[in-house]
Amino acid sequence: MPTTTTSSASSSSSASGNNRQSDVFSRLASSDPEVKLKALREVKNQIIGNRTKKLSFLKLGAIPAIASVLADADDSDECNNILVQSAAALGSFACGFEAGVQAVLDAGVFPHLLRLLTNTDEKVVDAGARSLRMIFQSNQAPKYDFLQEKNMEFLFSLLNSENENVSGLGASIIAHACGTSVEQRVLCEAGVLEKLVILLDGSLSQREACLESLATVLKNNPEAVSDFVGLESGKYFNSVTELTKDRYPRTRLLSCLCLVVIYNTSPSYFINMGTKSSLITTLLELLNDPGQSGDDAALGLSCLIAEKEDLQQLAYEADAIKNIVEILKTGSELQSKRLQGLFLSLAELCSKLEDCRCSFLSLQVLDLLTDALRHKDADVRAAACICFRNAARSVKSLSAGRFNSDHVMLPLVQLLHDPSSSVQVAVLGALNNIVMDFSSPKSSFIEYGGIKQLTELSKSMDPNTRCSALRALRNLMFLADIKRKELFYSDFKAQGLACLISDPEPPVQEQALALLRNLVDGCISSIEFVFDEDGLILDTVGRQLRKAPQAQMAIQGMYVLTNVASGTELHKEAVMEQLFPQAKAGSENFMLKFLQSDESQLRSAAVWTIVNLISPSSPGAFDRHVKLRNAGIIPQLKNMVNDACLDVKIRIRTVLGQSMSFGDNY
Amino acid sequence: MPVRVVESNTPAQVSGTDPGNRSPLPPSSLLGAGQAFSGTQNVSNQQKEEAWRVNVQIQGIDLEHGYLCGTMEALNVPMADTPVITFWEGEIVDGKNYTFYTGKWEATREDDMRHWSKFPSFSPLQGQVETDGGRQLDLNNYPYIFMRWKEQYFVNVGTDCGLTIAGFYYVCFSCSDGSISGFYYDPNSSPFQKLELKTVNEGRSGFSFSSYELQ
Numbered sequence: 001m002p003t004t005t006t007s008s009a010s011s012s013s014s015a016s017g018n019n020r021q022s023d024v025f026s027r028l029a030s031s032d033p034e035v036k037l038k039a040l041r042e043v044k045n046q047i048i049g050n051r052t053k054k055l056s057f058l059k060l061g062a063i064p065a066i067a068s069v070l071a072d073a074d075d076s077d078e079c080n081n082i083l084v085q086s087a088a089a090l091g092s093f094a095c096g097f098e099a100g101v102q103a104v105l106d107a108g109v110f111p112h113l114l115r116l117l118t119n120t121d122e123k124v125v126d127a128g129a130r131s132l133r134m135i136f137q138s139n140q141a142p143k144y145d146f147l148q149e150k151n152m153e154f155l156f157s158l159l160n161s162e163n164e165n166v167s168g169l170g171a172s173i174i175a176h177a178c179g180t181s182v183e184q185r186v187l188c189e190a191g192v193l194e195k196l197v198i199l200l201d202g203s204l205s206q207r208e209a210c211l212e213s214l215a216t217v218l219k220n221n222p223e224a225v226s227d228f229v230g231l232e233s234g235k236y237f238n239s240v241t242e243l244t245k246d247r248y249p250r251t252r253l254l255s256c257l258c259l260v261v262i263y264n265t266s267p268s269y270f271i272n273m274g275t276k277s278s279l280i281t282t283l284l285e286l287l288n289d290p291g292q293s294g295d296d297a298a299l300g301l302s303c304l305i306a307e308k309e310d311l312q313q314l315a316y317e318a319d320a321i322k323n324i325v326e327i328l329k330t331g332s333e334l335q336s337k338r339l340q341g342l343f344l345s346l347a348e349l350c351s352k353l354e355d356c357r358c359s360f361l362s363l364q365v366l367d368l369l370t371d372a373l374r375h376k377d378a379d380v381r382a383a384a385c386i387c388f389r390n391a392a393r394s395v396k397s398l399s400a401g402r403f404n405s406d407h408v409m410l411p412l413v414q415l416l417h418d419p420s421s422s423v424q425v426a427v428l429g430a431l432n433n434i435v436m437d438f439s440s441p442k443s444s445f446i447e448y449g450g451i452k453q454l455t456e457l458s459k460s461m462d463p464n465t466r467c468s469a470l471r472a473l474r475n476l477m478f479l480a481d482i483k484r485k486e487l488f489y490s491d492f493k494a495q496g497l498a499c500l501i502s503d504p505e506p507p508v509q510e511q512a513l514a515l516l517r518n519l520v521d522g523c524i525s526s527i528e529f530v531f532d533e534d535g536l537i538l539d540t541v542g543r544q545l546r547k548a549p550q551a552q553m554a555i556q557g558m559y560v561l562t563n564v565a566s567g568t569e570l571h572k573e574a575v576m577e578q579l580f581p582q583a584k585a586g587s588e589n590f591m592l593k594f595l596q597s598d599e600s601q602l603r604s605a606a607v608w609t610i611v612n613l614i615s616p617s618s619p620g621a622f623d624r625h626v627k628l629r630n631a632g633i634i635p636q637l638k639n640m641v642n643d644a645c646l647d648v649k650i651r652i653r654t655v656l657g658q659s660m661s662f663g664d665n666y
Numbered sequence: 667m668p669v670r671v672v673e674s675n676t677p678a679q680v681s682g683t684d685p686g687n688r689s690p691l692p693p694s695s696l697l698g699a700g701q702a703f704s705g706t707q708n709v710s711n712q713q714k715e716e717a718w719r720v721n722v723q724i725q726g727i728d729l730e731h732g733y734l735c736g737t738m739e740a741l742n743v744p745m746a747d748t749p750v751i752t753f754w755e756g757e758i759v760d761g762k763n764y765t766f767y768t769g770k771w772e773a774t775r776e777d778d779m780r781h782w783s784k785f786p787s788f789s790p791l792q793g794q795v796e797t798d799g800g801r802q803l804d805l806n807n808y809p810y811i812f813m814r815w816k817e818q819y820f821v822n823v824g825t826d827c828g829l830t831i832a833g834f835y836y837v838c839f840s841c842s843d844g845s846i847s848g849f850y851y852d853p854n855s856s857p858f859q860k861l862e863l864k865t866v867n868e869g870r871s872g873f874s875f876s877s878y879e880l881q
Contacts, residue, residue: 354733393880395726395735396818399753429881436878438725438737471879478878479700479723514877521700521876524869559875566872604695612872646807647694650842 028065033082036069040085047092054097063100066090067107077121084127087116091131094138101138110135110142117158117166129165133209136172144177146186159195164203171199171209178216187217188224197228197236204248211240211254215261225266237262241275244282253286253293253300260304273314279304280315284323287342298341305348312349316356321349325363336377343372343383350390357394365391366408373411378420385415385426392433399438408434409444416453428457428468435476443476446484451476455491463505470500470511477518485519485526494533498540506550513541513556520563527567530560535574538564542578545590551599558594558605565612569620572613576624580631595636600645607637607651614658625662634659693811696844696865697734699724700876703846705863707740710856718743722846722863732763734813737821745828751821752831759812761805766795768814771834772853781836781849782812784858788838811839815848830854835861 027039043062047053057063070086073079090109093100113135116128135141145151158170174192178184187193196217199210218224229237243255259279263270270276283304286297301320305311324342328334334342350357372384392403403409412434415427435445443450454476457469477485500512516537520527530538545557565575579591594606610628614621628634637656643649656664703722710716719741727734734756741749757764768778779796782788787810794800805812817831833852840846848861867873 354731389881395880396753396755399725399735399737399821400819432879432881436880471881475878475880478876514879518876518878521874522868559877562872563874563876566867566870566874568871572871608695608873608875615872618871646809646841650694650809654842 025060025062025065028062028069033078037081037085040066040069040082040089044085044089044092047089051097054093054100058093058099058103063090063093063103063109064107067104067109067112070109070112080119080121080124083116083119083124087113087124087127087131091127091134094131094134096137098138098140101135101140104135105140105142117169122163125163126165129163129169133165133169133172136169136176138176141176144173146178146183152186152190156190156192156195159192159199164206167199167202168205168209171196171206171213175209175212175216178213181221184217184219184221184224188227192217193224193228193231197231197239200236200239200243204251207243208250208254211243211251211258214240215254215258218258218265219261220265222266225262225269229262229266229269237269244279249286249289249291249293252282253289253297256283256286257296257300260300263304276311277314277318280311280320281318284315284318284320287323287327295335295338295341298338298345300341302341302344302348305345307351309352312351312353312356315349316353316359321346321356321360322363325360325365325368328365328368336375336380339372339375340377340379340383343369343380343387347383347387347390350387350393354394354396357391357397360391361394361397361402366402370408370411373415378418378423381415381418382420382423382426385412385423385430388412388430389426389433392430392436395436395438398433398436401437401440403434404437404440404442404444406444406448409448409450413445413448413450413453416457425464425468428465428472432468432472432475435472436478438479441481441484443484446476446487451488452491455488455496458492458496458500463503463508466500466503466508467505467511470508470515474511474515474518477515479522480518482523482526485522485529489519489529494529494536498536501537501540501544506553509544509549510553510556513544513553513560516541517556517559517563520560524567527564527571530564531574538574538578542581545578546581548590548593551597551602554590554594554597555599555602555605558602558609562605562608562612565609566615569618572618572620572624575609575613576627580627589631589633591633592631592636595633595640600643600648603640603643603645603648604651607648607655610637610655611651611658614655614662616658616661621658622662625659625664629659629664634664693729693806694839694841694844695875696841696873697724697727697811697839698875699726699878701844702866702868703844703863704866705846705861707850708860708862710859716744720861720863721866729758729760732758732760734758738815738817743829746823748822750823750827750829752817753819753821754815754817754835756813756815756837759805759814761800761803764814765799766812767799768834771816771851773834773851777851778836781851781858784849785810785812785836785838785847787840788812809841811841813837813839837861 024039024042027035030036043057043066047057066086066089069082070090073082073086090104090113094104113128113132116124119125119128146155155170155173158166158173161167174187178187196210196213199206214228218228240255240258244252244259246252246255256279283297283301286293287301288294289297305315324346328342346360350360369384369388372380375381375384392398397403412427412431415423418424418427431445435443435450437443454469454473458466458473460466460469473488477488497512497516501509501516503509503512516530519529541557541560545554549557561575561578564571579589591606594602597603610633613628614625625634637652640648640652641656643652701724705720706717707720708717721739722736724734724736735754737751737753739749739751743750759766766778766782767775783792791800791803794803814834815837816834820827820831830852833850833855835848835850837846837848844865846861846863850859850861
C-alpha cells in the first residue's frame with residue numbers, strides 16, 4: 001500500500017497539523033482510488049462548517065487539487081464514490097464562503113459538476129446538484145442566460161426531475177440568476193410558475209427553493225404576481241400564506257419574504273388587515289432566530305414597512321421598536337447583515353410617525369447608534385446614519401436638544417471622511433437634520449468644524465453631494481444669528497455663492513438659493529451679504545431668474561427677492577433693479593411669467609415680493625407701485641383676485657388694498 | 667344656519683392638490699416654520715389684572731398630519747427670574763386629522779363649543795359644527811385656521827418653577843394678516859385667559875421668510 005514520505009501523522013502539534021494538511025495533497029494525487037477517497041473525505045470532514053479550515057485549505061491550493069480529481073474521474077461505477085466526495089468537498093468550500101465560490105469557479109469545476117447531473121447513480125446526481133446549489137447561492141454564480149432556448153430546456157429538465165436536489169437546483173438557479181423583467185417574463189411565459197408551485201408540496205428543501213425562486217420571479221412584476229395569484233383561484237397564494245406558520249423558521253421566513261415581494265408589487269391582494277398584521281408579527285418573531293433566518297428577517301421587515309405608514313403603525317403597535325432595541329442591547333455579537341437589517345427597520349419605523357420617533361428616542365438608544373457608527377462594516381455604519389436621520393425628523397426632539405451633544409456629533413462628523421461613499425451620503429442626510437439645533441445657538445457641529453467641511457463638500461464633483469452639503473448649510477442658516485452667518489460667509493464669500501447659484505444642476509441652484517434666502521432673513525443687516533462685491537450675489541440671482549428657470553429654483557429665488565425687499569429703501573430699489581434691469585429694457589418680465597405659473601408657491605412668492613416693494617411704510621412705495629403698474633404687474637394681479645389658491649388670493653387682496661390707497665381703482 | 671364657506675366661484679381645492687406642487691401648500695405663508703409672533707397673554711384673575719408679554723415661534727409644520735410645533739416665551743413672569751420658554755405641539759383642525767372636538771385634556775364638547783364660539787370667525791361654522799361636527803366644512807379654503815396648542819415641556823426652567831403647563835390653548839389664526847388669538851383652557855386655572863399675537867418682522871419693512879428641509 002502506498003505510503004506518504006512525510007513524518008508520522010500521529011503528532012498533535014500544529015507543525016505536524018500543517019504537515020498533515022499538505023500531506024493530504026499528495027494523497028489526493030494518488031493513483032490509488034482508496035487513498036484518494038480517504039483524502040477527499042478527510043478534507044470534506046475538516047472543512048464542513050469550519051470557515052477557518054476552508055480558508056486554510058484554500059490557501060494551500062486544495063480546490064484545484066480536488067477539481068483535478070473530479071475532472072479525472074470517469075463515470076464508471078468504481079469512480080462514483082470519488083465523484084460524490086469530490087463534489088461534496090467542492091460544494092462545502094462554496095457553501096457560505098465567497099472566496100471558496102470564486103476558487104471553485106476559477107478551477108473550472110462548473111462543467112464537471114453539471115456532468116454529474118446525468119449520472120446513472122442517484123448519489124452522484126445528488127452530490128452534483130447540491131454542490132451546484134451552493135454555487136448558485138452566491139452572487140458570483142455564473143450568469144444564466146434564460147433567453148437561450150437550450151438553457152431554458154435544461155432548466156425545465158431540472159425542474160421536472162423527480163430528484164429533489166435536482167429540482168431544487170432548478171429553483172435555485174432561478175432564485176439567484178433571474179434579474180430582469182425580461183427574464184421574469186420569459187420564465188413566466190414558459191410556464192415556470194406552474195412548475196415551481198408543485199414544489200410547494202415537496203420536501204422541505206424543494207419548498208424553500210420554490211419560495212426563494214417565486215420571490216425572484218414575482219419581484220416588481222405585477223403581471224407575474226397576477227399570474228401567480230390567479231393559479232387555481234389563489235390556491236398557491238394561500239399556501240404561501242399558510243407557510244408563514246410553518247414549524248421551520250427558514251420556511252416561515254422565505255414565505256414571509258415572498259409575501260413581502262407580492263405586497264410591494266401589488267398591495268391590492270392584501271386587503272385583509274389580519275394578513276398584514278400576521279406578516280409583521282411573524283417577521284418580528286423571526287428576528288430572534290439566531291441563524292441566517294434572523295438576519296434575513298430584519299432586512300425583510302425593513303423592505304415590508306418601507307414607505308408604508310399603515311404598516312409602520314401596525315409594527316409599532318406590535319411593539320417592534322421595543323423588541324428590536326432589546327435585541328440590539330443584548331450585548332451579544334450580532335452579524336453585520338442582521339445589524340444592518342435591524343437599524344434599517346428602526347429607520348423605517350421612524351420615517352413617518354412621530355410617536356415612533358419619540359418612543360425610539362425614549363429608550364436611551366443614542367449609545368447604540370453611536371457605537372454602530374464605528375462598526376467595521378460600511379453597511380452597518382450607513383444603516384445607523386439612516387436611523388439617525390429619520391429619528392431626527394422629530395422637531396420636538398431636535399428642539400429638546402437631544403442630538404446636540406459632542407458624543408453624537410463627533411462620530412457623525414468623522415464619517416464625512418468615511419472611505420465608503422454610501423456612508424458619506426448617509427451621514428450627510430443625518431447631519432442635514434441634526435444640525436437643526438433649535439435648542440441653542442451653540443452648535444457642536446460648528447465647533448467640530450462642520451461648516452468648513454460642508455463648504456468643501458459643496459465644491460464636490462458630484463452634484464448630489466453639492467446639493468446635500470448646501471441643504472445642510474441651508475438648515476444651519478435657518479434662524480441663525482449674525483455671528484454664525486458671518487462664520488459661514490467668511491469661508492464661502494460672494495463668489496462661492498454666486499457660483500453655486502449658477503450651478504449647471506437645477507437642484508444645486510435651488511438649494512443655493514434656499515440657503516441665500518435664509519442668509520438674508522433675520523436681522524436687517526443680514527441683507528447686506530447680497531451687496532458684497534458690487535452686488536455680485538443679487539445680480540446672479542436676477543440673472544438666473546431671467547433665464548426661465550425650473551419652478552422650484554424660481555420659488556427660492558423669488559423668496560430671496562422677497563426677503564431683500566423687506567429691508568430698507570435701498571434694498572427695495574435694488575430688487576426693482578433686478579425686476580426691471582436697465583440693460584434689458586423691453587425684455588419680458590419674469591415676474592409676469594411667475595405670476596402666471598401653475599405652481600401656486602411660485603405665484604405666492606412673487607406676490608410677496610410685490611407686497612414688500614409697495615409696503616405703505618416705505619417712502620418710495622408709490623413710485624414703485626407706478627412702475628409695477630406700468631409693467632402690467634398690478635393689472636395682472638387684478639386678474640388673479642379669484643386665484644385657486646387661498647394664500648395667493650389673500651396676498652393679492654393685500655396688494656390691491658395697498659393699490660387703492662395709492663389711488664388706484666380696484 | 668349651516669353655510670359653506672368657500673368664498674369664490676372656483677372649485678374648492680383641498681390643500682396639496684395644486685397641479686405641479688411638490689408638497690401640500692401651507693394654507694398661509696404666515697403660518698410656517700420660522701415665523702414669529704409677539705403679543706400678550708392676559709392672566710388676570712379676580713384678584714388682579716395681569717398680562718405677560720409672549721413671543722411665539724413656529725418651528726415645524728406637517729400639514730399632512732395636521733401637526734405643528736414651536737416655542738412660546740413668556741416674559742415678565744413674576745415667579746421667574748428669566749423669561750420662561752416652553753415647547754408646544756399643535757393640532758390643526760382640518761377635518762381630516764383633527765376636528766373641533768378635543769376629546770382629551772379634560773375638555774368636554776361643551777368646553778370646546780364655549781371656547782370656539784368666542785372667536786368671531788367661528789360663527790359662520792358654528793351651526794354646522796353643532797350639527798355634524800363640521801364634517802362637510804371645507805376648512806382648507808377658510809381664511810382662518812383653528813388649532814389647539816399644548817405645551818409639552820419647559821425648555822429653560824425646571825418643573826418646580828411654580829408655573830403650570832397642564833392646560834392647552836384654543837387658537838384661531840388669521841390667514842390674511844397672521845394675527846393669532848387664543849384662549850387658555852385649564853380647569854385649575856382662571857378661565858378664558860386670552861392670548862393675542864401679531865406677526866413680528868424684526869425691524870423690517872415687510873415680510874421675510876426662511877425655510878429648512880428635513881431629509
